[in-house]
Amino acid sequence: MDQPIEKSIASRRNFLRALPPFLAGIFGYLFKGSAWAIPDHRNNKNIPKNYIQNRDTPGFHIRSANPFLGVEVNDWGLSIGGLVKKSLTLSYENLFEFRTTKQVSRLKCVECWSAKAVWEGFTFEEIIKLVQPLPEAKYVYFQSADSYYESYPLEELLRSRVLMVLKMNGQALSKSHGFPLRLIAPFKYGYKNIKYITRIDFRKDRSRNYWADNGPYSIDGTIQPGIDHPLDFKKKPLPINGGEVFHFFDTPPS
Ligand SMILES: Nc1nc2c(c(=O)[nH]1)N[C@H]1C(S)=C(S)[C@@H](COP(=O)(O)O)O[C@H]1N2
Ligand SMILES: [Mo]
Numbered sequence: 519m520d521q522p523i524e525k526s527i528a529s530r531r532n533f534l535r536a537l538p539p540f541l542a543g544i545f546g547y548l549f550k551g552s553a554w555a556i557p558d559h560r561n562n563k564n565i566p567k568n569y570i571q572n573r574d575t576p577g578f579h580i581r582s583a584n585p586f587l588g589v590e591v592n593d594w595g596l597s598i599g600g601l602v603k604k605s606l607t608l609s610y611e612n613l614f615e616f617r618t619t620k621q622v623s624r625l626k627c628v629e630c631w632s633a634k635a636v637w638e639g640f641t642f643e644e645i646i647k648l649v650q651p652l653p654e655a656k657y658v659y660f661q662s663a664d665s666y667y668e669s670y671p672l673e674e675l676l677r678s679r680v681l682m683v684l685k686m687n688g689q690a691l692s693k694s695h696g697f698p699l700r701l702i703a704p705f706k707y708g709y710k711n712i713k714y715i716t717r718i719d720f721r722k723d724r725s726r727n728y729w730a731d732n733g734p735y736s737i738d739g740t741i742q743p744g745i746d747h748p749l750d751f752k753k754k755p756l757p758i759n760g761g762e763v764f765h766f767f768d769t770p771p772s
Contacts, residue, residue: 588693600720601655616640639683655720
C-alpha cells in the first residue's frame, strides 16, 4: 500500500468502546434498546430469528457467544492503536487496499466439529507496516462488535497461515461468519478465530479473552491432540495430533 490510510469513522459502537467502562455502562443503560447499546442476549431463551446465533448449518456451523444482529457496513470502522507509532482508523473500503492471499484451512471448534473453507485476506504484517508497533508491544488485543474479545502474542499473529479474512469461499464474509473482518489462525481452536473485529490494540501485557473469562477454555487455545469430528466426513471421529488439523482427505497446503 502506498497511501497511508487516515480515514476516520466514528461509529456509535466505537464511541462506546472508546469510553472508560463505567461511562460506557451508563451510556449503554441510557440508550438501551437503541442503536447505542449492544444488546446482551446471553440469557435470552427466545432470541429473535434474525439474530446471528449458534446454528448447526450443514457445511459450516455458526457460533455466536452473544447473539446479535451483525455488522452494518456504514456503522463499521476498524481502529488500530495502543503501543504504536501511528494509530489510525480504517473504513471497509480501506480493507480492500491490502494485498490478499488465499488458503484452504479448517476451523476447529473446541466443541469438536471442524469445517473447511477457502479463506481470503491479508496478513497481520500489513497491519504492522501501517501502524508500526513500538518495541514493547508484545501482545495484541482484538475487540469485536458483539462484545467478544481475544488476545494473542504478536509473534503468533506473524506465523504462516494466520490471515485477516475478508472472504470465505469466494464471497465477502457473511453476517454470520464475521462480516466484515475476522481472524483465521488454523492452529488455534475456533474461539480464537475472532469475528466482527472493530479494534486492534497493541499492548505490553497479555489480556484475557472471552472464553477464558466465560468458560473453561485456555487463553492460548492451541488445538490439542485428540479427536476431531469433521463436518465434511459425516462428523465421524478422526484422531488429530494437535496444531492445525489436516485429515487424510485434505490437500496439504502448498
Ligand atoms: N466476535 C465473535 N467471534 C467469534 C465467536 C463469537 O461468538 N463472536 N465465536 C467463536 C467460536 S467459539 C467459534 S467456534 C468460531 C465459529 O466461527 P463461525 O461462526 O464462522 O463458524 O468463531 C469464533 N469467533
Ligand atoms: Mo467454538
